[in-house]
Amino acid sequence: MTRHAIAALARTSRSRALVALRAIVALLTIAGNSLAAQDRANAMVPTVVLLGGKVFTADPARPWSEAIAVRGDRIVAVGSTADIARLAGPDTRRIALGGRTVVPGFDDAHAHAGPAGAAGRHISVDPSPTPDPALDLLLDSLAAAARRAPTGAWLTSSVGGRILDDPRATRSVLDSVAPDHRVWLAGWSGHGAILNSAALRAAGLLDAPDPAGGWISRDANGVASGRIDEYVIYTTENRLAVARGDSVLARSLRAYGEWGLRHGITSVQDMAGQYDLATLRAAVARGETMRARHRVIRIPNTTHPGGWRASWRVSGRDTVLAPNVHVSGVKWILDGTPVERLALMRRPYADRPGWHGRANFPFDTLRAILRDALARGEQPHLHAVGDSTIALVIAAMRAEAPDAAWRSLRPRLEHADALGRDQLADVKSLGIVVVQNPAHLAIPAVMSARWGADQLRAVDLLKTLVDSGVPLAIGSDGPREPGVNIMLATLHPNVPSEALTREQAVAAYTRGSAYAAFAERQRGTIAPGMLADIAVLSQDVFGVAPDALPATRSVLTMVGGKVVHEEAELVPPHRR
Numbered sequence: 001m002t003r004h005a006i007a008a009l010a011r012t013s014r015s016r017a018l019v020a021l022r023a024i025v026a027l028l029t030i031a032g033n034s035l036a037a038q039d040r041a042n043a044m045v046p047t048v049v050l051l052g053g054k055v056f057t058a059d060p061a062r063p064w065s066e067a068i069a070v071r072g073d074r075i076v077a078v079g080s081t082a083d084i085a086r087l088a089g090p091d092t093r094r095i096a097l098g099g100r101t102v103v104p105g106f107d108d109a110h111a112h113a114g115p116a117g118a119a120g121r122h123i124s125v126d127p128s129p130t131p132d133p134a135l136d137l138l139l140d141s142l143a144a145a146a147r148r149a150p151t152g153a154w155l156t157s158s159v160g161g162r163i164l165d166d167p168r169a170t171r172s173v174l175d176s177v178a179p180d181h182r183v184w185l186a187g188w189s190g191h192g193a194i195l196n197s198a199a200l201r202a203a204g205l206l207d208a209p210d211p212a213g214g215w216i217s218r219d220a221n222g223v224a225s226g227r228i229d230e231y232v233i234y235t236t237e238n239r240l241a242v243a244r245g246d247s248v249l250a251r252s253l254r255a256y257g258e259w260g261l262r263h264g265i266t267s268v269q270d271m272a273g274q275y276d277l278a279t280l281r282a283a284v285a286r287g288e289t290m291r292a293r294h295r296v297i298r299i300p301n302t303t304h305p306g307g308w309r310a311s312w313r314v315s316g317r318d319t320v321l322a323p324n325v326h327v328s329g330v331k332w333i334l335d336g337t338p339v340e341r342l343a344l345m346r347r348p349y350a351d352r353p354g355w356h357g358r359a360n361f362p363f364d365t366l367r368a369i370l371r372d373a374l375a376r377g378e379q380p381h382l383h384a385v386g387d388s389t390i391a392l393v394i395a396a397m398r399a400e401a402p403d404a405a406w407r408s409l410r411p412r413l414e415h416a417d418a419l420g421r422d423q424l425a426d427v428k429s430l431g432i433v434v435v436q437n438p439a440h441l442a443i444p445a446v447m448s449a450r451w452g453a454d455q456l457r458a459v460d461l462l463k464t465l466v467d468s469g470v471p472l473a474i475g476s477d478g479p480r481e482p483g484v485n486i487m488l489a490t491l492h493p494n495v496p497s498e499a500l501t502r503e504q505a506v507a508a509y510t511r512g513s514a515y516a517a518f519a520e521r522q523r524g525t526i527a528p529g530m531l532a533d534i535a536v537l538s539q540d541v542f543g544v545a546p547d548a549l550p551a552t553r554s555v556l557t558m559v560g561g562k563v564v565h566e567e568a569e570l571v572p573p574h575r576r
């Protein structure tokens with residue numbers, strides 16, 4: 001064979017080989033394309049479809065629907081039952097809702113999930129949700145409990161204005177019936193407490209200095225006389241609860257979360273007064289904490305006067321401890337409540353002439369707190385009940401930064417009961433989110449005693465907030481049942497003219513709470529692309545009579561597309 005012939009053959013065979021190679025590549029490409037197409041088709045097939053329901057989406061663009069398709073952790077489609085049913089494949093779980101009401105999972109924007117500080121026997125003297133026993137009645141129960149409880153044990157009870165106002169309620173009167181036990185009488189509002197000598201000693205408060213933002217009442221010799229207020233309570237409770245350890249915390253968080261899942265609560269924004277970061281990390285490491293989304297909002301302990309950021313240092317804006325546990329934002333308690341007359345008001349209290357309440361921190365400290373939040377890019381959560389406290393917050397924010405800087409932080413006012421209509425424009429301009437707690441709307445007798453009937457008509461704005469475009473979220477800070485809170489927000493016993501509609505209440509409890517956590521693009525509505533956090537309710541919260549609402553529970557709860565709670569009622573017979 002000539003060199004030429006060999007070269008020609010080589011060219012031919014090379015070109016044949018090339019043709020063959022091209023053909024193979026083409027075949028592979030076709031196969032590849034069809035595999036990709038198959039993948040794409042699979043990617044569209046939902047893992048779960050919920051069909052035939054009354055779906056409230058909380059999405060203003062499309063508030064009602066019938067059916068939802070979920071794939072993985074996300075909602076992929078919302079629509080009519082016929083349209084969504086068509087998306088289902090052979091492996092898709094079909095949940096027949098049978099007309100049940102479905103809502104985005106409730107997001108409790110203000111919860112207290114940690115364990116109690118003073119662990120021991122709780123004496124329930126007056127079982128109403130807002131107990132207000134007289135001192136003599138309480139002392140009888142205390143004496144009886146002390147006879148049964150082991151020496152040194154904590155005895156706790158919830159009290160109201162009657163005991164907090166009673167000048168006889170000091171450590172000595174508590175010592176007279178329970179000298180060998182640690183007694184902690186806590187104002188049911190979370191503000192104001194009276195301790196006996198053993199409790200004061202155990203908490204190291206007998207002759208401690210006042211921490212910033214707190215007060216220890218003292219006798220003529222400067223020794224604690226029993227009554228403690230504000231940051232003395234918070235820092236002491238925190239220290240006692242932290243000392244109980246991470247297994248107690250883990251159990252407490254787990255139980256709290258599981259209860260919530262049975263009631264359709266898929267997110268908990270937790271005012272973490274009862275633990276610290278180290279204990280939380282240890283609890284998370286046990287793998288036993290909440291299965292709901294758990295947002296941890298730090299409440300720094302204060303120390304000596306002027307010292308106000310002793311604990312909870314974390315770097316950066318958010319610290320993720322587990323896929324569903326993250327630490328973000330910081331809470332400061334700026335005043336008290338009307339119950340113990342510590343909410344700072346522009347007008348004096350109706351039942352204590354000349355008294356306006358009290359700010360926990362001087363204005364300069366408030367400015368420093370806000371400056372710190374600004375520097376760290378951290379959302380401030382400010383417990384502010386009195387209208388004067390709210391005025392101080394507005395003034396301090398304006399003194400520190402332009403409104404636009406605040407808007408990006410979405411500062412939260414927790415409670416904001418006495419927020420005035422004249423303050424709404426400022427609140428709106430600063431991008432402030434109001435987190436209201438329906439339980440606070442249910443004490444008209446106390447409120448009108450403290451603030452007067454005419455002033456009562458001007459407080460606890462809800463409808464006005466929604467109408468004027470101030471972001472509103474709902475948190476429990478009291479009874480946790482979503483049905484109870486929807487009932488109270490829609491009846492509004494304090495100021496019925498400020499009641500929300502059922503739709504507004506559920507939207508504030510879902511989309512509103514998500515907004516308050518910078519999470520409105522992830523959850524809070526039932527819409528394509530959102531996390532599949534969904535509750536199928538036991539009854540129609542939009543239709544039942546108000547007094548039926550408290551019984552509402554969830555028959556199926558989904559967090560991130562995973563069914564985390566399911567009642568047998570909803571399981572089709574063949575799966576039982």
Ligand SMILES: [Zn+2]
Pocket residue numbers: 333383414415
């Ligand atoms: Zn508060």
Ligand SMILES: [Zn+2]
Pocket residue numbers: 110112271477
């Ligand atoms: Zn609270």
